[in-house]
Amino acid sequence: MAANNNSDPILDEGGGGGVKHEAAGEAGEGKGGGGGAAAAAATQAPAAMLPRSGSRPQLDLSGAAIHGNLEDRNPTILLPNQSDDISHLALDIGGSLIKLVYFSRHAEHSSEDKRKLSTKRRLGMLNGGRRSYPVLGGRLHFVKFETGKLSECLDFISSKQLHRGGVDSPSWRSGAQPDNIVIKATGGGAFKYADLFKERLGVSLEKEDEMDCLVAGANFLLKSIRHEAFTHMDGQKEYVQIDQNDLFPFLLVNVGSGVSIIKVDGHGKFQRVSGTNVGGGTYWGLGRLMTKCKSFDELLELSQRGDNSTIDMLVGDIYGGLDYSKIGLSASTIASSFGKTISDDKELSDYRPEDISLSLLRMISYNIGQISYLNALRYGLKRIFFGGFFIRGHAYTMDTISFAVNFWSKGEAKAMFLRHEGFLGALGAFMSYEKHGLDDLRIHHLVERFPMGAPYISWMEKFVQKGTQITAPVPVGFPVTTGMGGFERPTAKGDILRSDASAALNVGVLHLVPTLDVFPLLEDPKMYEPNTIDLDLNEYKYWFKVLSDHLSDLVDKAVASEGGTDDAKRRGDAFAHAFSAHLARLMEEPAAYGKFGLANLLELREECLREFQFVDAYVSIKQRENEASLAVLPDLLMELDSMNEEARLLALIEGVLAANIFDWGSRACIDDFDMFKKRMLADKKGQPYKRALLFVDNSGADVVLGMIPLARELLRNGTEVVLVANSLPALNDVTANELPGIVAEAAKHCGILRKAAEAGGLIFDAMAGIQDDLKDEPVSVPLMVVENGCGSPCIDFRQLILEGMGRSLHTNLNARFKCDTLKLAMVKNQRLAEKLFNGNIYDCICKFEPVHLT
Ligand SMILES: Nc1ncnc2c1ncn2[C@@H]1O[C@H](COP(=O)(O)OP(=O)(O)O)[C@@H](O)[C@H]1O
Ligand SMILES: CC(C)(COP(=O)(O)O)[C@@H](O)C(=O)NCCC(=O)O
Ligand SMILES: [Mn+2]
Incomplete structure (x- = not known):
């Protein structure tokens, strides 16, 4: 039988089979799970797209008119009343910073389309009637500017035409000028700068109340974004699992220029209970005056090298070096911020700016923590969420606030x-556009797909246009606390604050994928x-090395896939820098982007x-392998x-797992084949599976010689087969777009596949004229292809478009489903084999998990 020679070219440690081919020879390591997995559900209803929520943007066709040449085959249609495309920007113009949230649709990948077309043409499978597979939805971006540099912000909006729905929007392309564009805006600047926006961009700012917006934003984030909230104590960040049913009431403290303290009781139910004018503006303002720093970050960075005991009067200064233990104050506790300067006969210039900055930071952070706690106490609240850009993801700031809350509440309240x-x-403000209907989004509808937000957008533009260097982020120091009331000075690991750009990487671009849903067959x-193993720091180091080692090879492939042009080379460089x-x-901080597993790293x-x-960096490699297979x-x-049937089943499973691995002395580390065989052969007569979902993985031998023959066997047994493939290219994985072409080609050689593919609408009379003997193959069950919503080598079943079953090893090995499950994978990574099974590279997994009816 043929060797299943599939391997994931970057990630596998060795070639996946006997016949060396280019990709296998390139020997990366990692992804490991090779064969894909199949799931069989005996009772499930036909696969169907999940319905879109009724409150999502609707198409408004009133007043539609053809724009341009009526003779054109595809003239542009103008929808003058369709406002979705122009309500994609919202602003918060605060005392210090302007914050922008904007939505962009995924651009059409025209080069991909061309390539798709030529592949289909070559495979002889062009037919206009087949369904097309949509690319994933759109993205929410987060960008900020200094309020003092408002014109930069206006330029940004203008260059991206964000106020008109972005440069790809119909209104922009058509050159139409809607005369009254309205943009939602909050913060004081929505009032102060309304005229300027009208003058410069021709837009009207529709004012939304700042407190309403803060609460709506916080509620939305806590409800919809995974790993949004975290605690930060003693340098340790820990994500908090939010129980949707037990979120309210809480205290929201927004530390902007000033501080607003809001008691939140529900959606739209809140009361601003307090505030303080000692806030972010105070730290930055005083700090600027006293240190001559030119930027907020410079000031924050200085604090990391500061020693506040030269400025602050400590308990020990007053008590002759002793603790005041009776009231719980250590000698190192600050008794009076800046108090030491009253007795020193010194000028401002005699103090180190570093020390001044740290004293200021501690004074203001501590004060905010303390006032917040007192307000929590007033209302009996235990949870306090802190927002606002004063926080700036800065470890020391967060630790100080947490310390104050913890200290004064005796551990009762949590920051x-x-x-x-x-x-x-x-x-x-963005959510207040009613037509967005974002209010009913659930957590899996907004997928945070890696922080390519503001910094990367601007970095990318810089790279592409100017080829500027990206400076890799540098570590931020963690403070050390003493047990009792005081902080020692921070023991900075690095001496420079992470650049603003990379610090903003804490926030990812949110991909809005309204059709995504949790896989309904997940047991719980x-x-x-999804991740099979936790990434501790050691694991991280290992995978980082793997990914770094293969970076240059990947860049070469990526550049080649785009024709090796100068532009592609520049983008390749930019990609390498950004990824590094x-x-x-x-x-530096494994949890920087929320909990991060291997699946996330690969994605x-x-x-x-x-x-x-x-x-699609692997496009030509995939094509070559498909053709060869x-x-x-x-x-x-x-x-x-x-x-015979029994031998065939074994050969098929071996085929998926790469037949000749046994030649190499490998063994099966999990082998449930006999159980699976029993279900397939002995029980078959009574109750064949109604439907099987096969999660296919790699292009080439894996899908063509492994999964398609397995699908064919299931079809032969009367089981409907759904091939579930990635929506977007990832490594050499086959995509849902590519599969129909491959199936059509395979069907030329096989009546079973042909009939089933026709029944499933994958091909229409494509094989007319091809003779084969179908007498023995009375197949009428359909073979279908669906996309899974993923563009990653791994699958997260919380974020799938359609029902299916899990592939593989890195993810889903331990996942339990409500249907019988067969997990097939070859372990193409020594480390994983050892870690998971005490096994060896090229060991195989054939894990059959029938549903035990109770
Ligand atoms: N790059 C920056 N420039 C100015 N201030 C910053 C910057 N990064 C963080 N900050 C801090 O954040 C505060 C502004 O926070 P923000 O929530 O945007 O408030 P506002 O709405 O008042 O502008 C500033 O006063 C300052 O303390
Ligand atoms: C006036 C503000 C709401 C403006 O918001 P900001 O621009 O600071 O985000 C805020 O600065 C504030 O709440 N100041 C504290 C005022 C007080 O309660 O004393
Ligand atoms: Mn604000």
Whole structure:
């Protein structure tokens, strides 16, 4: 039988089979799970797209008119009343910063389309009637500007035409000038700068109340974004699992220029209970005056090298070096911020700016923590969420606030922080566009797909246009606390604050994918964790090395896939820099982007490639492998058909797992084949599976010689088969777009596949004229292809378009489903084999998990 020679070219440690081919020889390591997995559900209803929510943007066709040449085959249609495309920007113009939240639709990948067309043409499968597979929805971006540099912000909006729905919007392309564009805006600047916006951009700002927006933004984030909230104590960040049913009431403290303290009781139910004018503006303002720093970050960075005991009067200064233990104050506790300067006969210039900055930071953070706690106490609240850009993801600031809350509440109240800290108001304003209907979004509808937000957008533009260097982020120091009331000075690991750009990487671009839903066959969605192993720092180091080692090879492929042009080379460079910066950021703080498993790490790379417009780095490798495998498929099918049923089933499973691994002395580390065989053969007569979902993985031998023959066997047994494939390219994975072409080609050699593909609408009379003997193959069950909503080598079943079953090893090995499940994978990574099974590279997994009816 044919060897299943599939391997994931970057990630597998060795070639996946006997016949060396280019991709296998390139020997990366990692993804490991090779064969894909199949699931069989005996009772499920036909696969169907999940319905879109009724409150989502609707198409408003009133007044539609053809724009341009009526003779054109595809003239542009103007929808003058369709406002979706122009309500994609919202602003929060605060005392210090302007925050923008904007939505962009995924651009059409025209080069991909061309390529798709030529592949289809070559495979002889162009037919206009087949369904097309949509690319994933759109993205929410987060960008900020200094309020003092408002004109930069206006330029940004104008250059991207954000006020008119972006440069890709119909209104922009058509050159139409809607005369009254309205943009939602909150914050004081919505009032102050309304005229300027009208003058410069011709837009009217529709004012939304700042407190309404803060609360709406916070509620939305806490409800819809995974790993949004975290605690930060003693340098340790820990994400908080938010129980949707037990969220309210809480205290929201927004630390902007000033501080607003709001008691939140529900959606739209809140009361501003307090505030303080000692806030972010105070730290930055006083700090600027006293240190001559030119930027907020410079001031914050200085604090990391500061020693506040030269400025602050400590308890020990007053008590002759002793603690005041009776009231719980250590000698190092600050008794009086800046108090020491009253007795020193010194000028401002005699103090180190570093020390001044730290004293200021501690004074203001501590004060905010304390006032917040007192307000929590007033209302009996235990949870305090802190937002606003004063926080700036800065460890020392958060630790100081947490310390104050913890100290004064004696551990009763908890300070929590939000990853989108400064964007609460802007998000709230964005959500106030009623037609967005974002209010009913559930957590899996907004997928945070890696921080390619503001910094990366501007970095990318810089790279593409100027080829500027990205500076990799540098570590921020963690403070050390003493047990009793005081902080020692921070023991900074690095001496420079992470650049503003990379710090903003704490916030990802939110991908809005309204059709995504939790896979309904998951046994317990709440308990589901896609990643098989936790990434501790050691694991991180290992995978970072793997990914870094293969970066240059990947860049070569990516550049080649775009024709090797100068532009592609520049983008390749930019991709390498950006991806390395992400890796460095994660190395420094693995939880920087929320909990991050291997699946996320692998997806990050794919996302990053896409960000730099590499549509499909493996396109030609995939095509070559598909063609080579299709050429040997007829022989394989003939060989399979000559076997008895039992031998054939074994050959098929081996085929998926790569037949000749046994030659290499490998063993099966999980082997439930006999159980599976029993279900397939012995029980078959009574109750064949109604439907099987096959999660296909790699292009080439994996899908053509492994999964398609397995699908064919299931079809032969009367089981409907759904091939579930990635929506977007990732490594050499086959995509839902590519599969129909491959199936059509395979069907040329096989009546079973042909009839089933026709029944499933995959091909329409494509094989008319091809003679084969279908007498023995009375197949009427359909073979279908669906996309899974993923663009990653791994699958997260919380975020799927359609029902299916899990592939593989890195993810889903331990996932339990409500249907019988067969997990097939070859372990192509020594480390994983050892870790998971005490096994060896090329060991195989054939894990059958029938549903036990109780
Ligand atoms: N790049 C920056 N420039 C100015 N201030 C910053 C910056 N980054 C963080 N900050 C801090 O954040 C505060 C502004 O926070 P923000 O939530 O945007 O408030 P506002 O709505 O009043 O502008 C500033 O006063 C300052 O303390
Ligand atoms: C006036 C503000 C609401 C403006 O918001 P900001 O621009 O600071 O985000 C805020 O600065 C504030 O709440 N100041 C504190 C005023 C007080 O309660 O004393
Ligand atoms: Mn504000």
